[in-house]
Amino acid sequence: SQQGEEDPQALSIQEGENATMNCSYKTSINNLQWYRQNSGRGLVHLILIRSNEREKHSGRLRVTLDTSKKSSSLLITASRAADTASYFCAPAGGTSYGKLTFGQGTILTVHP
Amino acid sequence: DGGITQSPKYLFRKEGQNVTLSCEQNLNHDAMYWYRQDPGQGLRLIYYSQIVNDFQKGDIAEGYSVSREKKESFPLTVTSAQKNPTAFYLCASGQAVGTEAFFGQGTRLTVV
Numbered sequence: 001s002q003q004g005e006e007d008p009q010a011l012s013i014q015e016g017e018n019a020t021m022n023c024s025y026k027t028s029i030n031n032l033q034w035y036r037q038n039s040g041r042g043l044v045h046l047i048l049i050r051s052n053e054r055e056k057h058s059g060r061l062r063v064t065l066d067t068s069k070k071s072s073s074l075l076i077t078a079s080r081a082a083d084t085a086s087y088f089c090a091p092a093g094g095t096s097y098g099k100l101t102f103g104q105g106t107i108l109t110v111h112p
Numbered sequence: 113d114g115g116i117t118q119s120p121k122y123l124f125r126k127e128g129q130n131v132t133l134s135c136e137q138n139l140n141h142d143a144m145y146w147y148r149q150d151p152g153q154g155l156r157l158i159y160y161s162q163i164v165n166d167f168q169k170g171d172i173a174e175g176y177s178v179s180r181e182k183k184e185s186f187p188l189t190v191t192s193a194q195k196n197p198t199a200f201y202l203c204a205s206g207q208a209v210g211t212e213a214f215f216g217q218g219t220r221l222t223v224v
Contacts, residue, residue, distance in 0.1 A: 030210055031210065033212065033213075035213075040200075040218070040220075041217060041218065042202055042204075042215030042216050042217050042218055043155075043204070043213075043215045044215070045212045045213060045214070048211075048212055088154065088155070090213075092209075092210035092211075093209075093210040098143075098160060098162050098168060098209045098210075099157060099160060099170065099209075100145055100157070100160070100204070100206070100210065100213055101155075101157050101170075101171070102147075102154050102155040103154050104153060104154040105154050
């Protein structure tokens with residue numbers, strides 16, 4: 001099925017540094033979404049980028065999408081300890097219309 | 113107060129018993145989803161529904177059943193046929209398939 005594969009599996013940085021996470025997928029999409037999950041909680045939607053967009057910003061988040069390489073990246077600038085969480089991408093639409101599937105996620109730890 | 117509600121938060125059942133997890137939303141969303149998450153793992157799609165009275169199997173539907181008789185409700189039954197039912201179950205809804213999804217806080221099911 002169409003699911004994203006996040007890379008790296010785990011990322012550990014200091015407060016104030018930038019964090020970059022990558023997502024790869026296999027088939028065509030209508031959009032790609034990024035979510036965050038704090039331990040033991042539900043996921044929270046962060047940002048959605050459409051297939052005809054290349055870059056999108058939201059506060060300290062910057063998402064890029066390269067449909068020719070079937071990849072996306074999420075950049076969190078000036079990380080804070082509160083950004084510690086798991087981050088998931090979800091490629092949506094296209095050949096997997098109707099489904100919203102997730103990969104294993106990237107576990108981000110931001111040290112104070 | 114709009115949102116998506118899962119109940120109960122914790123559920124314990126004896127092996128061999130069926131159990132139903134509740135998921136209710138008052139967001140007027142057409143699409144609803146059920147996921148399973150095991151410790152340290154990503155989310156796996158169990159069932160999804162694009163509209164009331166319709167639902168499709170996800171990637172791991174065996175041992176589970178759902179119904180979508182009302183737009184607001186998408187209950188999940190974990191049957192005795194599910195070999196390893198102990199997990200964290202997440203329900204989500206979206207205005208339409210492939211759009212931003214809103215998640216409940218999850219139900220942690222333990223089968224002993």
